[in-house]
Amino acid sequence: MWAALPQPMPPSPASLDPAGCAEGSREGVAAAAVPDSYVAMGGLRVHPALVRVVEEAVCPGTGFSAAYFWSCLERLTQEFRSQVEECLAVRDVMQAEIDNFYDRRRRAGATFSEQGALDESAAFLRKIGYIERSYGPASVDTQFVDPEIAQIPAPQLVAPADNVRYVLNAVNARWGSLYGALYGFDVLPNSAMLARPLGRGEAPAERNPLREEAVVEFGNRLLDEIAPLAWGTWGDVVRLWPKFVGSTQHLEVLLKSGAATSLRKPWLFVGSSGYLGPPDAAAAREIHKASPSVSDKGRIFLRHHGLHFVLDVDRGRPIGRGSLSGISDIYMESALTAILDMEDSVATVDAEDKARLYANICGVFRGTLEERVAQDGHLKTRRMRNDVWLRDVTGKAITLPGRALCLVRNVGHHLFTDAVMTADGRPVPEGFLDCLVTVAAAFQDLRGLGRIYNSRAGSVYIVKPKMHGPREVMVTNNFFGKVEELFGLRRNTIKMGVLDEERRTSVNLGECIRVASQRVFFINAGFMDRTGDEIHTCMFAGPMVRKADMKFEPWFKAYEDSTVDVGLTSGFQGKGQIGKGMWRKPDSMKAMLESKIEEVMAGASTAWVPSPAAATLHSIHYHRVDVQARQMQIAMRPPSHVEGMLQPPLLREPLSKEAILQELRENAQSMLGYVVQWVDFGVGCCEMRDLCDVAVTEDRATLRISSQLLANWLHHGLISEEELRSAFAEMAAVVDAQSRDVLPGYRPMCEHPESNIAFCTALRLVLEGRRAAGGYTERVLREARRRAKAAAAAARL
Structure with a gap:
């Protein structure tokens, strides 16, 4: 399979300029003097801050010692470091060849948009092994995948793992207040009549009843859309309660006309909690008043397209008192998964930074992560949420997960860290250390020793970024397998997320999936990094279009379509996630609600959002679109071709x-x-x-x-x-x-x-x-x- 891959070798001087080649991908991995303060751990020399965090946070409860942890890292470094360095050398060789190709063709007058030039580019890229032979559709066979990933399309939150506040926000973003998101953001206009008393993120000094009415009206319209009544509308509901019919409960709904109704699709009702029941004679009289004051408090649980949402009935709260139905909020199941990021969203540059980040990861898997915050003049402790209790339709007590399923993004192959060095002073691959800490921390979850569960399927989910092509994915796959062997884990316990954010991965995505077909759980069209690599790879082809115009270029649509097409033909549906990129305007929720549904319509089973409120609002899209049905429609179209991604995004007309x-x-x-x-x-x-x-x-x-x-x-x-x-x-x-x-x-x-x-x-x-x-x-x-x-x-x- 790898016959076409060029053997790694240093680029010769003749192959570099006149254009000027890139600096080596392996820069920064040379040997240096080991600081005297470093601790000898076998053949490794480790910064004291990392020694402490491994001893105090990572290893306790795993069943192995810190010494064994460091011996594993040493063995992995000895076996896999050279493979990573070979992959980085191949990157340099290929980029030098591509730079020279584009520079020569541009000087010869090529436009790179004509079919002949594109065919020549494709032939050249195949010749140097950049585009590899395709062996047909891959077949994903990943086992023990949690339903949040395999079966339920939903938003995904990304949080910097070095910030406790953001990590807790992400973990607890499984459930979100729809009313809070609507009230606090621009989905509703911030006009004089509907103005928010204070800005986003601040507790209002006073309520705006008109804005609350608009929030309730939006919620009622959404319920009419995704959980319609057999007759009548949610705006006319005055009471709702679970009612036994035979051995199972159904949702009974009373309208202001006095008529009783129920859900058009009764199976949407899955349970309840609290104290909700039919009105007695006194309550019936109250119901027909302009402002009902019937004492009722409880929750109704509904499920649509696999996602739960909860109608919180509480007439004791102002918004519930002002609502005809008594519904004081609608809690949406929002971010089912969250990526705890060790990579692009953190600034970790030394051992102290990494130690703090690793301690947070351990806290998540133990269920003990918490933060003390000042609120209203008092210190409050924020913790990871517990599961949600309810009674199902048979009256049995059950729970729903209270937290997002956490995935961890490690760093890419190109980064090395001098926080751990070999005895001769060479820094170790940082991704090796990230992976070992992630898996060791997850032992608390795998062995059921944490306060709460993360993966109920018994898996560890690692998202691996910045991989260039199938060879690098294979190295990661083999590395994960060796970690499982050293830690005594079931084969393929460690699952791999492949970010489709580098051009060589995009054009070989099917083969990347094939070499990790029993481990891959996630592919994602990371269009931001992918655009950066598009520019860098084609640097010498000519001047590029403006940043905002990139999404309108032929390569971009071909790339976005390809991620979905390859994912579906490889069998991701029902086995893994096909993701789309981040919404970058955290205050512009109205625009997000209007436009991000396009990603769901394009076949994504998840997409990234910047905040818990954004996750709650984005969850509406997964109710409006049956993603699995949509993916089946998309699977019927002709698949996209690699050649569509090869046209560089060059300016076609001069800019002023x-x-x-x-x-x-x-x-x-x-x-x-x-x-x-x-x-x-x-x-x-x-x-x-x-x-x-x-x-x-x-x-x-x-x-x-x-x-x-x-x-x-x-x-x-x-x-x-x-x-x-x-x-x-x-x-x-x-x-x-x-x-x-x-x-x-x-x-x-x-x-x-x-x-x-x-x-x-x-x-x-x-x-x-x-x-x-x-x-x-x-x-x-x-x-x-x-x-x-x-x-x-x-x-x-």
């Missing part, structure tokens, strides 16, 4: 100078706004204001796009270095004005930009972007963050 400079300013502003938080504050995923003052979420994936686009334009002469530096200086003042009042301790960049670490780092990402391996930003960011931490420590002395 005004348009070029505006794009430059927008990208410079987003880069500076993100980099200053990464470098100065250690924040890997942040909400910031763009140049139009709209709140957007930024992480390393968006930074990769912006830096690569500007590097491309700089290389092809659309912008000069002088214009680049001028725009960055101008935008530094904008970011300073946006940030100084919202980030305590913020240091302005524009006062001394030439000595400001964050400013110089953002500029460096563009100036060195053409040569950056894969267009990745981590090496430059990590160097800068370490310098900033050292400077801050020196200032405290």
Whole structure:
């Protein structure tokens, strides 16, 4: 299968410039002196912070010692390090070949949009082994997969694993208040009549009854849509309760007319809790008053398209008192899965950062993660939620999961960490350490020793990013298998999520799935990173289109369709998730509610959201679309072809100078706004204001796009270095004005930009972007963050 794959070798000088090759993917893995403070653990030398967290948080309860943990890492490093380095060498060789191909063809006048040029590109990529032979549809055969992944389409939340608050938010986002999301965001207009008393995320000083009425009306319309009554509407409901008919309960509903009705689809009702019953004579008289005050408190559980939602009846609450039905809220089953991210949304640069992150992961799997927060002048402890109790339709007490099923994203193959070194001073692959900690932490869950369960199917879910092609997926698959062997786990206990975010993976996705067919549980069209890699791979083909225009390019539609097509033909339906990317505007929920349904219609069984409220609102889409039926429709269409992804997103018409400079300013502003938080504050995923003052979420994936686009334009002469530096200086003042009042301790960049670490780092990402391996930003960011931490420590002395 791998006959076409070129043997790894250093690129020869003749194969590099004139275009100028990328820096090596293996940069930063050379040997260095081992610090005296490091602890010898067998043949490894480990930073004391990692020694402590492994001894105190990772290993207790696993049945093996810290010494055995480190011996496993040593064995894995000895066996698999060279394989990873070979894969990285192949990346360098292939990219050098592609750079030269595009540079030669562009100089010869090729446009890369004509069919002949595309055929030539495809033939070249097959010749060098970039596009590999397809052996037909793969067949996914992954066993012991939880229903949240295999059977129930639903939103997915991504949270930085180094932030306890966000991790708890993600874990507890299984259930969300629909009324809260509607009241607090822009789904309902924030006009004078319906205005929120305070901004998003703040407790209102006073209620707005008119806005509450609009919230209730929205909820009633949604119920009419997904749980219609046999006759009548939810807006006319005055009472509802479970009623035994024979040996099972049905939902009985009383309308304001006095007529009784029930659900059009009775099977949607799955249970209840609390005290709900038919009205007595006194209650019946109350019902016909303008403002019913019938004492009733309980919950009705419904299930539609596999997702539960709960009608919370409580006339003691203001919104329930003002509602004819007494429904005070609708709790939606929202984020069924959550990715705890060790990668793009964190800023972990040293052993202390990794130790803090690892402790959080252990806390999740033990069920003990908590946070003390100040609220109303008192300290409150936030914890992971318990399961939800109810009585099913037979009257039996059962539970529903109270938390999202947690997946963990490790780092990619290209990152190495000097927090653990070999005896000769070589850093170990960081992903090896991430994987071992993740699996060891999950022992608490696998052995049933945690306070609560994560995976009821007995699996550990690891999402592996930044893999380039089937060979790298195979290395990961074999690595996971060796970890299972060392830890005594059932084969394929460790499940693999494959992020389709690198171009070589996209064009070989079927073969990537094939080599991990008994382990893969998830594929995702990570369009942000994928766009960054598209630009970097085709850097020398010509100047690229603007960032906002990328989604309208032929390659983009072919890529988005291909992820779904390959997933369905490989048998993912009923066995795994097919995912789509992140919504990047956390305040723009109205726009999300209107547009993100397109991803569900495109066949995705999950899509990423930035917050619990966004998950609750996005869950509406999975009620409006029967995803499994939609996937069956899509499976009937002709599958997309690899060739559709090979047309580089090049400008076809020249841009005006005004348009070029505006794009430059927008990208410079987003880069500076993100980099200053990464470098100065250690924040890997942040909400910031763009140049139009709209709140957007930024992480390393968006930074990769912006830096690569500007590097491309700089290389092809659309912008000069002088214009680049001028725009960055101008935008530094904008970011300073946006940030100084919202980030305590913020240091302005524009006062001394030439000595400001964050400013110089953002500029460096563009100036060195053409040569950056894969267009990745981590090496430059990590160097800068370490310098900033050292400077801050020196200032405290």
